[in-house]
Amino acid sequence: MTFQEKIKEYPVTLPASQGPLLKSVQDWAFSNGLTMLTDDPATAVHAPVTLHPSPFPRSVFDESIEAQRGFNTLYSKISSFTNNNWLDKIIDKLAPSDPDFTGKLWETHKLSLVDGKPIQPLTLGLFRSDYMIDQKDGNLTPKQVEFNTVSVSFGGLTSKVADLHRYLAATGAYGDDAKFDLDDIPRSNSISELANGLAQAHKAYVAQNGAQKSKTAVLAVVEKHEKNAIDQRHLEYQLWDNHGIVTHRVSMLEATKVTEIRDLDGVSRLYYNDAEVSVVYFREGYSPDHFPTQAHWDARLYLEKNRAIKCPSVYTQLAGAKKVQQILTDKSELLKFVSEKDIGPLVNTFVEILPLGEDSEGGKRAEQLARTEPERFVLKPQREGGGNNIYKQDIPGFLEKLPKNEWSAYILMELINPPVIQNHILRKGELFTGDTLSELGVFGTVLWNSENGEILHNDTTGWLLRTKLESSNEGGVAAGFGCIDGVYLVD
Amino acid sequence: MTFQEKIKEYPVTLPASQGPLLKSVQDWAFSNGLTMLTDDPATAVHAPVTLHPSPFPRSVFDESIEAQRGFNTLYSKISSFTNNNWLDKIIDKLAPSDPDFTGKLWETHKLSLVDGKPIQPLTLGLFRSDYMIDQKDGNLTPKQVEFNTVSVSFGGLTSKVADLHRYLAATGAYGDDAKFDLDDIPRSNSISELANGLAQAHKAYVAQNGAQKSKTAVLAVVEKHEKNAIDQRHLEYQLWDNHGIVTHRVSMLEATKVTEIRDLDGVSRLYYNDAEVSVVYFREGYSPDHFPTQAHWDARLYLEKNRAIKCPSVYTQLAGAKKVQQILTDKSELLKFVSEKDIGPLVNTFVEILPLGEDSEGGKRAEQLARTEPERFVLKPQREGGGNNIYKQDIPGFLEKLPKNEWSAYILMELINPPVIQNHILRKGELFTGDTLSELGVFGTVLWNSENGEILHNDTTGWLLRTKLESSNEGGVAAGFGCIDGVYLVD
Numbered sequence: 001m002t003f004q005e006k007i008k009e010y011p012v013t014l015p016a017s018q019g020p021l022l023k024s025v026q027d028w029a030f031s032n033g034l035t036m037l038t039d040d041p042a043t044a045v046h047a048p049v050t051l052h053p054s055p056f057p058r059s060v061f062d063e064s065i066e067a068q069r070g071f072n073t074l075y076s077k078i079s080s081f082t083n084n085n086w087l088d089k090i091i092d093k094l095a096p097s098d099p100d101f102t103g104k105l106w107e108t109h110k111l112s113l114v115d116g117k118p119i120q121p122l123t124l125g126l127f128r129s130d131y132m133i134d135q136k137d138g139n140l141t142p143k144q145v146e147f148n149t150v151s152v153s154f155g156g157l158t159s160k161v162a163d164l165h166r167y168l169a170a171t172g173a174y175g176d177d178a179k180f181d182l183d184d185i186p187r188s189n190s191i192s193e194l195a196n197g198l199a200q201a202h203k204a205y206v207a208q209n210g211a212q213k214s215k216t217a218v219l220a221v222v223e224k225h226e227k228n229a230i231d232q233r234h235l236e237y238q239l240w241d242n243h244g245i246v247t248h249r250v251s252m253l254e255a256t257k258v259t260e261i262r263d264l265d266g267v268s269r270l271y272y273n274d275a276e277v278s279v280v281y282f283r284e285g286y287s288p289d290h291f292p293t294q295a296h297w298d299a300r301l302y303l304e305k306n307r308a309i310k311c312p313s314v315y316t317q318l319a320g321a322k323k324v325q326q327i328l329t330d331k332s333e334l335l336k337f338v339s340e341k342d343i344g345p346l347v348n349t350f351v352e353i354l355p356l357g358e359d360s361e362g363g364k365r366a367e368q369l370a371r372t373e374p375e376r377f378v379l380k381p382q383r384e385g386g387g388n389n390i391y392k393q394d395i396p397g398f399l400e401k402l403p404k405n406e407w408s409a410y411i412l413m414e415l416i417n418p419p420v421i422q423n424h425i426l427r428k429g430e431l432f433t434g435d436t437l438s439e440l441g442v443f444g445t446v447l448w449n450s451e452n453g454e455i456l457h458n459d460t461t462g463w464l465l466r467t468k469l470e471s472s473n474e475g476g477v478a479a480g481f482g483c484i485d486g487v488y489l490v491d
Numbered sequence: 492m493t494f495q496e497k498i499k500e501y502p503v504t505l506p507a508s509q510g511p512l513l514k515s516v517q518d519w520a521f522s523n524g525l526t527m528l529t530d531d532p533a534t535a536v537h538a539p540v541t542l543h544p545s546p547f548p549r550s551v552f553d554e555s556i557e558a559q560r561g562f563n564t565l566y567s568k569i570s571s572f573t574n575n576n577w578l579d580k581i582i583d584k585l586a587p588s589d590p591d592f593t594g595k596l597w598e599t600h601k602l603s604l605v606d607g608k609p610i611q612p613l614t615l616g617l618f619r620s621d622y623m624i625d626q627k628d629g630n631l632t633p634k635q636v637e638f639n640t641v642s643v644s645f646g647g648l649t650s651k652v653a654d655l656h657r658y659l660a661a662t663g664a665y666g667d668d669a670k671f672d673l674d675d676i677p678r679s680n681s682i683s684e685l686a687n688g689l690a691q692a693h694k695a696y697v698a699q700n701g702a703q704k705s706k707t708a709v710l711a712v713v714e715k716h717e718k719n720a721i722d723q724r725h726l727e728y729q730l731w732d733n734h735g736i737v738t739h740r741v742s743m744l745e746a747t748k749v750t751e752i753r754d755l756d757g758v759s760r761l762y763y764n765d766a767e768v769s770v771v772y773f774r775e776g777y778s779p780d781h782f783p784t785q786a787h788w789d790a791r792l793y794l795e796k797n798r799a800i801k802c803p804s805v806y807t808q809l810a811g812a813k814k815v816q817q818i819l820t821d822k823s824e825l826l827k828f829v830s831e832k833d834i835g836p837l838v839n840t841f842v843e844i845l846p847l848g849e850d851s852e853g854g855k856r857a858e859q860l861a862r863t864e865p866e867r868f869v870l871k872p873q874r875e876g877g878g879n880n881i882y883k884q885d886i887p888g889f890l891e892k893l894p895k896n897e898w899s900a901y902i903l904m905e906l907i908n909p910p911v912i913q914n915h916i917l918r919k920g921e922l923f924t925g926d927t928l929s930e931l932g933v934f935g936t937v938l939w940n941s942e943n944g945e946i947l948h949n950d951t952t953g954w955l956l957r958t959k960l961e962s963s964n965e966g967g968v969a970a971g972f973g974c975i976d977g978v979y980l981v982d
Binding site for chain 1: 521522535658661
């Protein structure tokens with residue numbers, strides 16, 4: 001059965017009595033940690049999930065996974081101090097258009113350097129590349145929506161959703177009308193694999209610094225009232241179970257009070273009580289909201305300017321800017337990092353992205369396309385904000401009103417046309433059935449030396465499918481509009 | 492350090508800032524299924540737990556575990572149709588004093604027999620023997636509080652609590668002042684072991700009946716709004732993960748509607764849709780509340796009178812009566828089931844239990860002791876109700892007012908004097924610190940042929956420590972007064 005035929009027979013009919021199936025999903029969630037926190041610290045809610053995994057073309061899935069190691073390499077090189085600090089020039093130019101966030105990150109990065117170098121050359125990336133299925137001309141291909149270099153989430157919960165779907169399918173919970181072959185519902189090993197990435201960095205630190213393994217720990221920097229803490233905790237427990245590594249959790253601001261920097265042999269080392277910190281794993285600091293005061297920026301600098309390996313460094317975080325993504329669609333720029341023979345899998349996922357308000361060839365083309373073929377594009381602000389995208393026919397009018405000197409705060413991105421699939425979403429105990437859109441995220445971990453670009457570890461580390469009702473504008477799972485899905489591979 | 496010295500240094504001082512420790516406990520619970528359901532089907536609450544495992548004498552722990560296989564054998568023999576149906580005479584006499592429950596169970600059992608025999612001679616017991624530490628004369632020994640033959644609970648959650656305590660101890664979450672050796676905080680493998688018991692019965696059924704393994708399933712009979720469902724689900728998931736056996740869940744009343752009995756080759760077999768039921772696992776039907784109408788009793792008979800193996804059979808459930816426990820303290824009665832050389836480990840756990848309102852030697856002794864040494868005893872109704880026990884000095888006055896013909900509804904049981912230990916209890920996010928009392932439950936599974944008493948499988952299957960504040964009268968974890976604890980073994 002082709003993918004197009006398969007999605008026509010969705011949604012799978014629910015058993016006449018839905019109660020036991022919904023109960024099965026919820027009880028499984030509460031038994032297996034597929035949960036999110038609530039305002040009441042004593043209770044948790046099941047994570048929002050689809051009842052059934054969404055049909056997904058096997059070739060698109062395989063291509064997306066396949067591209068990850070290449071993307072890991074690419075972004076590790078971009079955020080290394082090689083290639084004449086290629087990233088510097090881009091961020092230098094971008095910073096003024098977003099002084100409060102990009103600008104402050106850029107300043108933090110520069111202040112963290114000692115003699116123009118980072119105190120710790122090793123950097124860890126836990127990345128996620130997001131794709132939608134594009135179905136232009138009947139061909140199904142993965143097209144990259146964005147590349148995330150900081151605080152990628154749902155690596156913990158996605159493993160659980162895949163296991164839930166497999167359990168339901170295997171035990172016949174979907175009823176007699178819904179048969180799935182378990183081979184077509186892959187697992188996502190992102191919990192163990194992302195934890196392994198953290199462990200690799202930890203081990204490299206211990207070896208590099210003659211630290212005592214039993215006295216060394218990972219420091220997770222987390223938001224104070226993080227509802228998605230369980231997603232993070234799964235990695236933490238796996239770090240302990242599989243590698244014997246302890247994680248301590250603090251908020252960025254707390255970190256300056258409960259940790260200290262000790263100078264040993266002229267090296268600034270970070271300590272949490274008696275434990276030397278090997279890796280600072282940032283799950284906070286990815287959004288302007290996380291820096292309400294200068295003290296927060298000071299804390300970020302404090303955490304950057306020491307020997308611990310950062311996941312990610314500020315510099316790596318900056319490499320995730322949309323502007324970078326746009327520039328990389330220019331093949332001559334991409335070839336500075338990837339050899340001609342290796343660019344295929346990456347380039348195949350690119351849509352056209354053009355700069356606005358630039359006196360370049362791309363800038364001119366963007367202005368023209370925005371006027372003549374707006375139906376093919378979306379206008380996105382450089383800085384992710386949610387809800388600020390301008391779609392299709394609205395673009396010309398929007399640009400007309402926008403002063404020309406503010407145009408450069410936007411990029412023009414070719415629209416991806418994903419298939420619409422009917423599915424059932426269970427969110428806080430309520431069932432929604434309707435047309436949905438999905439986005440596949442592929443996780444990757446890479447550990448590298450930013451002074452010479454040498455890669456010490458590079459791995460594909462599972463995947464995530466997020467699905468939302470087509471009728472909702474925003475897809476954030478934590479924010480309350482999307483849900484976690486699983487894939488049901490179709491040839 | 493001796494046990495008495497150890498408990499003097501309890502409670503372990505909490506870290507100055509308790510927040511991270513409490514958060515660690517709650518997040519761990521939500522990540523690992525240490526949860527209970529709430530009235531809102533979309534949310535769960537962490538199970539009530541002690542922050543630290545309670546000190547427990549290693550010898551008492553070992554003796555309690557040691558006795559379990561013997562108790563499994565004893566109760567399998569009692570609920571077999573051997574020894575001239577020893578149990579029949581006891582229940583026949585007991586039933587009139589509790590016609591609505593014991594009487595109806597007794598009637599159900601008799602109606603289920605065909606030509607005086609059960610349709611399925613194999614019976615599965617998932618038992619739990621409960622003990623308190625007695626510290627008379629400075630000796631620490633386990634004394635049996637009661638033996639449970641039906642719907643024993645917390646075999647799922649106790650494994651999780653032991654793992655939680657081990658995790659907290661190993662990762663230093665208790666702070667620098669609280670050091671535990673992991674070897675002294677044993678795991679309780681009750682999830683996998685109790686599931687294994689169910690699997691043994693399932694396999695025996697498949698072999699016995701030429702059933703198709705893939706088309707055969709376990710039927711769990713559960714209360715409709717069971718808050719402790721996650722405890723049960725853990726066994727269900729393990730049955731699937733380790734043995735590939737599917738479990739279907741129905742309430743007793745529902746069972747008569749969604750299952751059917753098919754006569755094949757003259758044998759009544761139970762079916763849930765297309766699946767032949769191998770084992771009916773009762774987690775409902777242990778309390779008079781579960782039988783509000785005759786339809787419920789009809790449902791219980793319906794589930795009993797077919798080829799599926801019962802866990803437990805009505806007859807086995809009846810063997811858990813307090814009256815049976817009392818009679819077994821008479822050595823001559825015990826020797827009908829256990830050989831002289833094997834009774835030691837069992838008898839050592841017995842306190843004195845005497846019948847009231849009987850014209851026997853025991854009855855006379857009871858009446859005398861109740862008047863002369865009431866401070867040594869508790870008066871318990873035959874039927875467990877909670878809050879109906881009469882303690883010490885209250886006994887003589889109570890008996891005075893009670894018509895003599897109602898005396899036989901009670902037994903006189905020697906008091907156990909457990910040590911009081913300070914500990915911290917976390918319940919629904921609230922922390923309580925105070926004097927606590929604990930009860931150790933030891934799980935055992937036994938599969939036997941009730942026609943000839945032959946035992947096919949007999950195992951000790953983990954343990955449970957329940958702890959409550961001394962100031963609360965009732966210790967029920969699910970009912971809201973007690974919590975789940977772990978043991979910290981002290982030599």
